Amino acid sequence: PQLSLNCRAAILVDQDTGTVLYEKNADEQVPIASITKVMTLLLAFEAVHDGRLTMETPVPVSEHAYHMGGSQIWLKEGEQMTVDDLLKATAVYSANDACTALGELLAGSDEAFTAMINERAGQLGMKNTHFDNCTGLDDTTTTHLTTAMDVAIMSRELLKHERIMNYTTIWMDSLRGGATELVNTNKLVRFYKGTTGLKTGTTAKAGCCVSASAKRG
16 A cells, blocks of 8 residues: 555556556556557467467568558568567567568458457457557557556466567567567566566657566566
């Protein structure tokens, strides 16, 4: 009860049981920037689990993905990278172009994938969530909102796919044979013992956001 956090909203839950250990404005709708990408990662891992994709599936890069702004790995239109590479780029470096390319592979278009992640959010019981895109980038709308509680729900669901931690625990890595360096946007990976992930986000509208997971013993 005495814990005081200098943030707008927060929640701490037990990953296995979902027991809420602490909350502050946990049901207040807020923008979450690139924490949105937890949903992209979740749907990609579900597709791999179901056999619809493999880690070696080639992912084509569209003109739309090529033109994504913000954090990116500078994908070129027509370039192909594997699902494995783009999962790494999305999870570690929060690359918007990689995230968009994955979404287009899964749903056929960015718009269809946005509908897909909203549908999955509803299935998970994320009752206070609406996504306008799969990246979390600020745009002209004000309806890209979720809550700390809903972030916890989707984060716990992603962590059921333990292979995600092969990516979210990376501090530094590279792509394209070392030509593209990746440094994790989640500094907890380096500085907090037991960190297993999960995703950060920063935009002018959302401020600094994090969905952090950790385990000791």
